[in-house]
Amino acid sequence: PHSRSLDEKITCLTGNLCLLQFDSQGKLTRKTILDEHHPYAEVPRNNFRTIISLENDSSIGVTLKGPVSPDCKKEAPWAPSEEGNHQSYFVSLKSFI
Numbered sequence: 572p573h574s575r576s577l578d579e580k581i582t583c584l585t586g587n588l589c590l591l592q593f594d595s596q597g598k599l600t601r602k603t604i605l606d607e608h609h610p611y612a613e614v615p616r617n618n619f620r621t622i623i624s625l626e627n628d629s630s631i632g633v634t635l636k637g638p639v640s641p642d643c644k645k646e647a648p649w650a651p652s653e654e655g656n657h658q659s660y661f662v663s664l665k666s667f668i
Contacts, residue, residue, distance in 0.1 A: 572591070572593055572597075572619045572620060572621040572646075572647040572650050573619065573620070573621070573644050573645060573646050573647060574616075574617050574618055574619045574620070574644075574645050574647070575616060575617075575635065575643050575644050575645070576616055576617060576642075576643045576645075577616050577635045577636050577637070577639065577643050578613065578614070578615055578616050578635070578636050579613070579614040579616075579620075579633060579634070579635055579636075580611065580612070580613050580614075580633070580634040581605065581611070581612045581613075581614060581622070581631055581632070581633055581634075582605075582610055582611055582631060582632040582633075582634070583605035583606055583607070583609075583610040583611075583629070583630075583631060584610075584630040584631060584632050585628060585629055585630045586606070586624065586625070586626045586627070586628055586629025586630065587604070587605070587606045587624075587625040587626045587629055588604070588605040588606070588622050588623065588624055588625060588629050588631060589602060589603070589604055589605070589622065589623045589625055589667075589668050590602070590603040590604075590605060590612050590614070590620060590621075590622050591620065591621050591622070591623065591664060591667055592614065592618055592619065592620045593618075593619040593620070593647065594619070595619070596649065597619075597647065597649035597650070599667050602667060602668070604625075605622075605631075619647045621664065623661075623664060623665065623668065625668070
C-alpha cells in the first residue's frame with residue numbers, strides 16, 4: 572500500500588479488481604470492487620491504498636491531478652518494504668476481500 576499527495580482516479584480497464592483503502596495505522600477503511608459494471612473509483616490524497624487483481628489479465632488506468640513529482644508517493648510504514656515478505660502480506664490482504 573501507498574498514498575499520494577494528489578487525488579487519484581482509478582479505472583478498471585479489464586477484468587475484476589479490489590481496491591483496499593487504509594487509515595494511517597493500517598486499518599481497512601473501505602473496500603471497492605472494480606469491474607465492467609463499476610469501473611471507476613476516486614481515492615483522495617494522503618489515503619493509503621492498494622489494488623488486488625481478482626482474475627488473470629486484469630488491468631487498471633490511474634489518473635493523477637498534477638503536477639506530479641517523484642516525492643508525491645509515500646509507502647505505507649506498516650506494510651513490508653519492497654524487499655519484504657510479500658507472499659504472507661498478500662495472503663493477509665486477500666483476507667479483506
